[in-house]
Amino acid sequence: MKKLINDPQDVVVETLEGFALAHADLVQVHTDPAYVTRTGGAVPGKVGLVSGGGSGHEPLHAGFVGVGMLDAAVPGAVFTSPTPDQIAPAIAAADGGAGVLTIVKNYTGDVLNFETAAELAEVEGITVRQVLVNDDVAVEDSLYTAGRRGVAGTVAVEKIAGAAAERGDDLDAVAALARRVVDNVRSMGLALTACTVPHVGRPSFDLGDDEIEIGIGIHGEPGRHRVGLEPADALTEKLLTPVVEDLGLTGGEQVLLLVNGMGGTPASELYVVYRRARALLAERGIEVTRSLVGNYVTSLEMQGASVTVLRLDDELTALWDAPVHTAALRW
Amino acid sequence: MTLDAAWAVDWVRRSAAAVAEHRDELVELDRQIGDGDHGENLDRGFRAVVAKLDALDAPPASVGDVLKLVATTLMSTVGGAAGPLYGTAYLRASKTGAARELGADGVVALLEAALDGIVARGRAGAGEKTMVDAWTPAVAAAVEAADHGAPPSAVLAAAAQGAHTGAIATVPLVATKGRASYLGERSAGHLDPGARSSELILVAAAQAAAAAD
Numbered sequence: 262m263k264k265l266i267n268d269p270q271d272v273v274v275e276t277l278e279g280f281a282l283a284h285a286d287l288v289q290v291h292t293d294p295a296y297v298t299r300t301g302g303a304v305p306g307k308v309g310l311v312s313g314g315g316s317g318h319e320p321l322h323a324g325f326v327g328v329g330m331l332d333a334a335v336p337g338a339v340f341t342s343p344t345p346d347q348i349a350p351a352i353a354a355a356d357g358g359a360g361v362l363t364i365v366k367n368y369t370g371d372v373l374n375f376e377t378a379a380e381l382a383e384v385e386g387i388t389v390r391q392v393l394v395n396d397d398v399a400v401e402d403s404l405y406t407a408g409r410r411g412v413a414g415t416v417a418v419e420k421i422a423g424a425a426a427e428r429g430d431d432l433d434a435v436a437a438l439a440r441r442v443v444d445n446v447r448s449m450g451l452a453l454t455a456c457t458v459p460h461v462g463r464p465s466f467d468l469g470d471d472e473i474e475i476g477i478g479i480h481g482e483p484g485r486h487r488v489g490l491e492p493a494d495a496l497t498e499k500l501l502t503p504v505v506e507d508l509g510l511t512g513g514e515q516v517l518l519l520v521n522g523m524g525g526t527p528a529s530e531l532y533v534v535y536r537r538a539r540a541l542l543a544e545r546g547i548e549v550t551r552s553l554v555g556n557y558v559t560s561l562e563m564q565g566a567s568v569t570v571l572r573l574d575d576e577l578t579a580l581w582d583a584p585v586h587t588a589a590l591r592w
Numbered sequence: 593m594t595l596d597a598a599w600a601v602d603w604v605r606r607s608a609a610a611v612a613e614h615r616d617e618l619v620e621l622d623r624q625i626g627d628g629d630h631g632e633n634l635d636r637g638f639r640a641v642v643a644k645l646d647a648l649d650a651p652p653a654s655v656g657d658v659l660k661l662v663a664t665t666l667m668s669t670v671g672g673a674a675g676p677l678y679g680t681a682y683l684r685a686s687k688t689g690a691a692r693e694l695g696a697d698g699v700v701a702l703l704e705a706a707l708d709g710i711v712a713r714g715r716a717g718a719g720e721k722t723m724v725d726a727w728t729p730a731v732a733a734a735v736e737a738a739d740h741g742a743p744p745s746a747v748l749a750a751a752a753q754g755a756h757t758g759a760i761a762t763v764p765l766v767a768t769k770g771r772a773s774y775l776g777e778r779s780a781g782h783l784d785p786g787a788r789s790s791e792l793i794l795v796a797a798a799q800a801a802a803a804a805d
């Protein structure tokens with residue numbers, strides 16, 4: 262394992278320390294328990310937004326704390342959900358009196374710990390709503406699994422819900438908008454290489470030089486299928502087609518297209534994927550009106566990419582366009 | 593022969609030692625069908641439990657007190673799915689262990705409460721390739737032993753054997769709950785890491801009881 266780390270046990274804390282120093286104007290970092298809040302704390306009267314999950318997906322989630330997006334983020338150990346005693350104080354810190362929406366990716370550990378934390382917060386008199394993100398179409402038989410996973414579509418949910426909260430929507434309205442994004446966003450990813458979790462010290466799965474995993478999640482877990490390496494255009498089609506078909510997109514619709522890097526893929530390759538995805542959508546008469554290309558929901562240094570499509574309407578487009586000021590997303 | 597708080601403390605310390613000893617094995621099992629953090633997370637949690645036990649001014653008065661300390665510590669240090677699942681198991685079990693001394697029936701009630709907690713929290717049933725598949729035969733074996741008049745140590749020995757059998761039986765299963773479920777058919781052929789760690793913990797319980805005899 263070659264990594265820019267000190268002791269593997271210290272990676273998360275040292276990441277947070279560096280993050281705090283680099284973005285002191287945007288965030289405050291709490292270390293015991295570990296969570297990140299917006300500088301200045303909760304905004305009175307505004308719905309609070311809290312998300313979190315395992316570390317190793319940076320910039321998710323702490324990178325999206327700031328004006329127009331999250332009020333607090335809770336990082337767990339690498340690829341391990343945070344614990345209720347971390348999440349509950351983050352919920353309390355995000356509450357400006359209008360209640361808190363937690364945005365949770367559908368992974369068993371995240372769901373269990375956020376549910377417990379919400380119960381703890383509600384005992385303290387805070388109203389909590391939860392929205393589960395489950396955009397990963399790679400999980401086919403969701404009746405026979407823990408359900409579809411939450412992956413890169415989380416960025417769209419957090420951005421749009423954040424904008425709704427910022428404009429003053431109440432808790433039910435923000436939750437409803439978040440769910441509308443969840444209902445209209447789908448993703449699928451692939452890995453060219455595995456990643457190495459620092460405290461494990463070995464790659465998360467073994468992959469031959471000419472093999473790739475299609476349908477990966479974001480925790481370094483293997484995908485649903487293992488296939489031979491093909492040119493980028495063919496692979497892009499394998500990712501985009503199930504996404505478009507699951508969404509039931511038809512000609513004339515407008516979408517956001519997000520090509521997300523898994524952490525170890527150069528921007529150049531992400532644009533190669535974007536180029537082909539854009540062409541495939543155009544062939545179907547689907548208009549890409551908003552785009553995002555880069556590393557937003559990663560799996561450490563894994564090489565690979567995911568394609569996310571969000572069906573847009575005027576309101577969702579306006580909320581996506583609303584100002585955002587965070588470490589990782591800013592316009 | 594009955595079991596008391598001293599047994600529970602010994603159980604916890606033996607569990608911590610077993611998890612530490614098998615940390616890399618659990619990591620490797622989880623790496624094959626999950627994300628490879630199970631051994632690391634449980635080891636971190638049980639080390640924290642032992643540190644809390646070491647820091648106590650007075651020994652805990654009841655089995656329930658010990659198990660409650662385990663529950664809250666695991667919930668706040670393990671994370672992932674294992675933290676809430678084991679945390680709930682110990683929390684439910686702690687409610688049955690308020691008495692100072694546990695007989696065979698008390699041990700059975702403790703194990704049943706733990707299994708009920710895991711099932712309720714994880715919404716998993718038998719045959720889904722999870723820790724439930726170790727706990728279900730463990731509880732069944734414990735019930736049978738108690739029904740035949742076995743003392744607590746023999747009840748726990750039976751539970752440990754049941755957990756072992758159940759864990760091994762997860763190998764051919766296709767996972768339908770938890771991280772491994774995403775692998776579908778490819779999850780078959782691997783021992784479930786949660787079932788394996790459950791076996792380690794129940795073997796520790798039996799060893800602690802044998803030592804107390």
